[in-house]
Structure formats: structure tokens, C-alpha cells
Amino acid sequence: MQTLESLFSRSARMMKGSEIRELLKLTQRQGIISFAGGLPNPDAFPMDNIHKMVDHVMDRHAREALQYGTTEGHNKLRLALVHGMQQNFDVTTGIHNMAVTTGSQEALYLLSKVLLDPGDTVLTAAPTYIGLMSTILAQQANIECIPLDDQGIRVDLLEDKLEWMARNKKLPKFVYLVPTFQNPSGVTIPRERRKEIYELMCRYDLLLVEDDPYGLLRFEGDTVLPIKARDTEDRVVYLGTFSKILAPGFRIAWTCGPAELLNKMTLAKQAVDLCSNTFGQYVVYEAIHHDLLFPHITEIKRLYKEKRDAMLAAMAEHFPEVAQWNTPEGGLFIWVRLPHSVNTRDMFPKAVANNVAYVVGQAFYPDGSGSNTMRLNFSHSSNEQIWDGIERLAKVIDQEMDKKLEPEYIHVY
Ligand SMILES: Cc1ncc(COP(=O)(O)O)c(C=O)c1O
Structure with a gap:
């Protein structure tokens, strides 16, 4: 029997799972507060x-x-x-x-x-x-x-x-x-x-x-x-x-x-x-x-606004001053930019070790740039999870920035 690989079409051979998607599998581990998925909240299903x-x-x-x-x-x-x-x-x-x-x-x-x-x-x-x-x-x-x-x-x-x-x-x-x-x-x-x-x-x-x-x-x-x-x-x-x-x-x-x-x-x-x-x-x-649809959409908007506000408040309290983010007037996501010294892909396993996850921003750039960015979803987690998860994530970001601030000569020995 020929190898299946040799049977695959040219376009099928080009289909590759991305490294970032593999990383996302880690976020399904129990106990992880995940801001990674783009999922609606099941509480919002009528x-x-x-x-x-x-x-x-x-x-x-x-x-x-x-x-x-x-x-x-x-x-x-x-x-x-x-x-x-x-x-x-x-x-x-x-x-x-x-x-x-x-x-x-x-x-x-x-x-x-x-x-x-x-x-x-x-x-x-x-x-x-x-x-x-x-x-x-x-x-x-x-x-x-x-x-x-x-x-x-x-x-x-x-x-x-x-x-x-x-x-x-x-x-x-x-x-x-x-x-x-x-x-x-x-x-x-x-x-x-x-x-x-x-x-x-x-x-x-x-x-x-x-x-x-x-x-x-x-x-x-x-x-x-x-x-x-x-x-x-x-x-x-x-x-x-x-x-x-x-x-x-x-x-x-x-x-x-x-x-x-x-x-x-x-x-x-x-x-x-x-x-x-x-x-x-x-x-x-x-x-x-x-x-039934529009009364329901009104209800979803109320729920998600509350969650967005919780996430923004938690970020304002815990995230370092150098972090930048937007205030979306709707939708499901907040986009975060960290200093260029922070690579959110390198930081990801540390976040997961601290039981919190996000999507590495590079995943959204066809040219692989955006290494200092991340996407946070606010619709899916409970308000408590949002507060807890943002606090954990802020600590990981702080540690990552502290590490980058260490003077070069410390590593020379
Ligand atoms: C921008 C955008 N387009 C398309 C989709 C796919 O949506 P659907 O569930 O309708 O396939 C999504 C899902 O998150 C999305 O964010």
C-alpha cells in the first residue's frame, strides 16, 4: 500500500495545523480560565x-x-x-x-x-x-x-x-x-x-x-x-x-x-x-x-456588556501601565498590545502554567508579525473568572517584562 501522504492532493498537502492551534489545545485543560475561544456564553442561549x-x-x-x-x-x-x-x-x-x-x-x-x-x-x-x-x-x-x-x-x-x-x-x-x-x-x-x-x-x-x-x-x-x-x-x-x-x-x-x-x-x-x-x-x-430574536439579542448585549466592563475594570486594575488595549463598543473581543520586548507566544506556556489562556496575536497575522499582541474574549467566562484570570495574566505579563528588563550583563557569566 502506498503511503497516504503520497495519495494526498496538492492542496491537502498544503493543509497544516498551526502551532498556535496546537497551543490552544492546552487551554482545554481543567482549571484553566480561557479567554482564548471566540465562544458565545451558553447562559446566553435562549x-x-x-x-x-x-x-x-x-x-x-x-x-x-x-x-x-x-x-x-x-x-x-x-x-x-x-x-x-x-x-x-x-x-x-x-x-x-x-x-x-x-x-x-x-x-x-x-x-x-x-x-x-x-x-x-x-x-x-x-x-x-x-x-x-x-x-x-x-x-x-x-x-x-x-x-x-x-x-x-x-x-x-x-x-x-x-x-x-x-x-x-x-x-x-x-x-x-x-x-x-x-x-x-x-x-x-x-x-x-x-x-x-x-x-x-x-x-x-x-x-x-x-x-x-x-x-x-x-x-x-x-x-x-x-x-x-x-x-x-x-x-x-x-x-x-x-x-x-x-x-x-x-x-x-x-x-x-x-x-x-x-x-x-x-x-x-x-x-x-x-x-x-x-x-x-x-x-x-x-x-x-x-x-423572539431581537428581545434575545437585547439580553445578550446586556450580558456581554457586563462582561466587557468586568474585563476592562480588571485590566485597568491589574495590567501594567505599558500595556495598551481598546474599549470595543460591542462584539466579543479586546485586543491587547504589550511592549515589543514581550513575545506573547513565548509567554503563552507560562500563562497556561498559571491556569489562564489567551490567543497569541501572531495567529491573526498572515505574515507572522504581531508578536507583542494577544486577543482576549470576554463573552464566555463568568465575571469571577474574568477577575481571577486577568489578575493571573497580569502577573505573568509582569514577570515577563521584569525578565526583559534585566540588564544584559547579568546573563554574560
Ligand atoms: C469574523 C468571523 N467570520 C466568520 C466566522 C464564522 O462564523 P460561523 O459560526 O457563522 O461559521 C467567525 C466566527 O467566529 C468570525 O469571527
């Missing part, structure tokens, strides 16, 4: 209402809900999503511009599958969502990054880069952004910058993938409409998901974009999973139809 909707679907729609469905998704859910895009985001769209996927992750995979050839480029902000990188690399395409500041992707650098790419006939196949409460940085692009980004997309005739899992989780501040709301040229592909506003276990998300692109994605999806979980789509539709 158990009773989901129970009721499951019973409702079984009582009234079991024959269809337990059957295969259409690849584009359950029509009533698609229509409800069309309506929701108008109500919540001021986006006027139609059923042919709306498709259901198995999580937004599948949408990213399908987009990469239908848009990218080996050697193509996708442009995004650094740091960026880890799950994007795997879908692009699976197509043997490249990722190029523009740094972000506290208002998201730097538009001046984006403009320079696009100008260079256009001159060299290397424009990206698409630009990928998470404009609201970005994963991992928690940063939101303000209105004016969104306008500038959209104008650049039009000037260079580019497709923009706007991934928005956190937009409805705003705890404070003014709502900023998605870039899709100003899309007069049908060049923005908007990705929404029920993972963070209802429950990720449903694996139900939606893509709103050009019908021609959605048709290709539908063909690709037929080869992946035929259709998304039909039963889940019926349950999610009934939750929307019975007006």
Missing part, C-alpha cells in the same frame, strides 16, 4: 424559546423540516432575511440575492472556491480572522494585508496598495473586511472611512466581502450601517450569521450579494453539503417569525 420553537416545528412542519431542503435555503427564512436586511441595515435586496450557508465559514469557503485560482490574491486588514486564511490557502491563493489602526483598515495604505497593484496588474480578486467589532481587534470602521473604502472598491472595480458576525451586538455608541447599505453597484457580498446572536450549534448563516455570484456558490455548495441543516433553518425561521 433554551426555553428554542425548546418551544423545536416543538412548534415538530408539531406543524415535521415532514418538510426533516427532509432535504433546497441548496439556496428555506424560502421563508430567505424572505425573512431579505426583510431583516432592510429593517436593520437599510439594505434593499431580493430573494435571489440571498442564500443560506452552513455558518459564515462555509460562505467564506464557497467564495474562495468560486473566485480564487492558485496564485490569486485576497487583500485584507492585519490582523484578520483566522478562518479566512484557511479558506484562501485551500485554494492555493495568497493573502496580502494592510495594517489597521483604531478605526480599522488604514485607507491611505489601502489606496497606495491598490494603486500599486493596479499598475502591476495584480489587483486582488476580492477585499475581505470585518468592519464592525472586528475579530480579533474589536475595532469598528467609522462611517466616513466606510465611505472611502467603498469609493476605492468602485474606483478599482473590486468585490468587497463584508463579514459581519458581530454587528448586531452593539452595547453602546451610535449604530454604523454596514458598507453593504451604500452598495449601489452590487459589489459588496454581505455575510451574516446566527452563531453569535442565537446559537452557533445551528450552523445557519446568510450571504447577501450579487445573484450571479450566489448561483455559482450554490453549485459549489451542492458538492459540499447539498443543503444546510433544514431542521435548524425551520427553527431559526420560527424564532424570527415569533419575534
Whole structure:
């Protein structure tokens, strides 16, 4: 028998588990307070209402809900999503511009599958969502990054880069952004910058993938409409998901974009999973139809705001002055920058030894930079765990900084 390795396709051979993902396995050890995962809090799952909707679907729609469905998704859910895009985001769209996927992750995979050839480029902000990188690399395409500041992707650098790419006939196949409460940085692009980004997309005739899992989780501040709301040229592909506003276990998300692109994605999806979980789509539709979703989102926002505040207060009390972090107005994450002398990957095993974990910031940089950064999730831990974990983490950071401050000559002997 040949070795399996020799049977693997070229693209499968390129799939490698990252060292950082291996490190994350350590965070599942008992007793560890983990700020690493991007998980919603199970206390935020509306158990009773989901129970009721499951019973409702079984009582009234079991024959269809337990059957295969259409690849584009359950029509009533698609229509409800069309309506929701108008109500919540001021986006006027139609059923042919709306498709259901198995999580937004599948949408990213399908987009990469239908848009990218080996050697193509996708442009995004650094740091960026880890799950994007795997879908692009699976197509043997490249990722190029523009740094972000506290208002998201730097538009001046984006403009320079696009100008260079256009001159060299290397424009990206698409630009990928998470404009609201970005994963991992928690940063939101303000209105004016969104306008500038959209104008650049039009000037260079580019497709923009706007991934928005956190937009409805705003705890404070003014709502900023998605870039899709100003899309007069049908060049923005908007990705929404029920993972963070209802429950990720449903694996139900939606893509709103050009019908021609959605048709290709539908063909690709037929080869992946035929259709998304039909039963889940019926349950999610009934939750929307019975007006259960938005009261629930209000409840999640209350819970997560409390947790964000607890984490910010604990950080203000315990973290060293040189540490910098943002105050996200929503979402799930706080992004921390430490002095350049601190390498958060080297520090990680020490944090785990002290029973606390985070995600090493480098994981979010396709070029491996960001060695002094980390992502902290505040949604999943209890308030006590947040206080305890931040205190432990602060001690580890202090020790790491003390070590770096030791004069060189101590090590000479
Ligand atoms: C930016 C971003 N996009 C996509 C996803 C995937 O979400 P889903 O559960 O809908 O697949 C996540 C999940 O955390 C995310 O943070």
C-alpha cells in the first residue's frame, strides 16, 4: 500500500495545523480560565424559546423540516432575511440575492472556491480572522494585508496598495473586511472611512466581502450601517450569521450579494453539503417569525456588556501601565498590545502554567508579525473568572517584562 501522504492532493498537502492551534489545545485543560475561544456564553442561549420553537416545528412542519431542503435555503427564512436586511441595515435586496450557508465559514469557503485560482490574491486588514486564511490557502491563493489602526483598515495604505497593484496588474480578486467589532481587534470602521473604502472598491472595480458576525451586538455608541447599505453597484457580498446572536450549534448563516455570484456558490455548495441543516433553518425561521430574536439579542448585549466592563475594570486594575488595549463598543473581543520586548507566544506556556489562556496575536497575522499582541474574549467566562484570570495574566505579563528588563550583563557569566 502506498503511503497516504503520497495519495494526498496538492492542496491537502498544503493543509497544516498551526502551532498556535496546537497551543490552544492546552487551554482545554481543567482549571484553566480561557479567554482564548471566540465562544458565545451558553447562559446566553435562549433554551426555553428554542425548546418551544423545536416543538412548534415538530408539531406543524415535521415532514418538510426533516427532509432535504433546497441548496439556496428555506424560502421563508430567505424572505425573512431579505426583510431583516432592510429593517436593520437599510439594505434593499431580493430573494435571489440571498442564500443560506452552513455558518459564515462555509460562505467564506464557497467564495474562495468560486473566485480564487492558485496564485490569486485576497487583500485584507492585519490582523484578520483566522478562518479566512484557511479558506484562501485551500485554494492555493495568497493573502496580502494592510495594517489597521483604531478605526480599522488604514485607507491611505489601502489606496497606495491598490494603486500599486493596479499598475502591476495584480489587483486582488476580492477585499475581505470585518468592519464592525472586528475579530480579533474589536475595532469598528467609522462611517466616513466606510465611505472611502467603498469609493476605492468602485474606483478599482473590486468585490468587497463584508463579514459581519458581530454587528448586531452593539452595547453602546451610535449604530454604523454596514458598507453593504451604500452598495449601489452590487459589489459588496454581505455575510451574516446566527452563531453569535442565537446559537452557533445551528450552523445557519446568510450571504447577501450579487445573484450571479450566489448561483455559482450554490453549485459549489451542492458538492459540499447539498443543503444546510433544514431542521435548524425551520427553527431559526420560527424564532424570527415569533419575534423572539431581537428581545434575545437585547439580553445578550446586556450580558456581554457586563462582561466587557468586568474585563476592562480588571485590566485597568491589574495590567501594567505599558500595556495598551481598546474599549470595543460591542462584539466579543479586546485586543491587547504589550511592549515589543514581550513575545506573547513565548509567554503563552507560562500563562497556561498559571491556569489562564489567551490567543497569541501572531495567529491573526498572515505574515507572522504581531508578536507583542494577544486577543482576549470576554463573552464566555463568568465575571469571577474574568477577575481571577486577568489578575493571573497580569502577573505573568509582569514577570515577563521584569525578565526583559534585566540588564544584559547579568546573563554574560
Ligand atoms: C469574523 C468571523 N467570520 C466568520 C466566522 C464564522 O462564523 P460561523 O459560526 O457563522 O461559521 C467567525 C466566527 O467566529 C468570525 O469571527
